[in-house]
Amino acid sequence: MLKNYFKTAIRSLQKNKGFSVLNICGLAIGIACAGLIFLWVENEWQHDSVHKKRDHVYAIRVNQDYDAGVFTHWSTPGLLAPAIRSDVPGIVSTCRKSEGTMAKLFTVGDKPVYANGSFAEPSFFSMFSFKFLQGNPKDPFNQPYSLIITESARKKFFGNENNVMGKTVRMDKKQDYVIAGVITDPPLNSSLQFGWIAPFEIYYRENKYLHEWGNFGL
Numbered sequence: 001m002l003k004n005y006f007k008t009a010i011r012s013l014q015k016n017k018g019f020s021v022l023n024i025c026g027l028a029i030g031i032a033c034a035g036l037i038f039l040w041v042e043n044e045w046q047h048d049s050v051h052k053k054r055d056h057v058y059a060i061r062v063n064q065d066y067d068a069g070v071f072t073h074w075s076t077p078g079l080l081a082p083a084i085r086s087d088v089p090g091i092v093s094t095c096r097k098s099e100g101t102m103a104k105l106f107t108v109g110d111k112p113v114y115a116n117g118s119f120a121e122p123s124f125f126s127m128f129s130f131k132f133l134q135g136n137p138k139d140p141f142n143q144p145y146s147l148i149i150t151e152s153a154r155k156k157f158f159g160n161e162n163n164v165m166g167k168t169v170r171m172d173k174k175q176d177y178v179i180a181g182v183i184t185d186p187p188l189n190s191s192l193q194f195g196w197i198a199p200f201e202i203y204y205r206e207n208k209y210l211h212e213w214g215n216f217g218l
Helices: 002-015 017-045 079-089 151-158 199-206
Strands: 062-066 068-072 102-107 111-120 130-134 147-148 166-172 175-183 195-199
Touching: 102 151, 111 151, 111 199, 147 151, 151 175, 195 199
Parallel strands: 111 195, 147 175
Antiparallel strands: 062 068, 102 111, 102 166, 130 175, 147 195, 166 175
């Protein structure tokens, strides 16, 4: 019986070739589009899923009025986080970090290496779930000039050498930083992408404009 069904279907396709091709192609395109939409929705749903506290973490955005209208952006004043902690009830923690990522030249021995990263407060590692392979997440910056690097940055800096704790690299040919931790690479669906994290206090100290309410940059 099943064999007869196949024969009938094949004959029908052969008699109406043009119509059959359109139907088959339409069905194939429909299935492919549905699959792509499903994958896109799944990726969006899992965005930042690596962070266990993601339902309790909020990014501050700022509305500013101009003659052309209201513009919303991510850049905030350096004094905002301390004010939120002291004045807004229910805030457990805040984290300030330099805006976006910045490319820095690191010198490892005689080898120059460029890597993108940010300056951030220590709370960065308690608010976001980046796994430490080396170092202590509860005390990430155990020295004034500490540096937390990702696994990819470790390979870029030190090749196949695994234990890099305490090793020194020089940033922009000015200041030596001590490797205080190695963490897993941020997944592709994480909003935060970086190769290194350095103490925010260094950045805050070097950029005096961040100490005033009228200036933005974090």
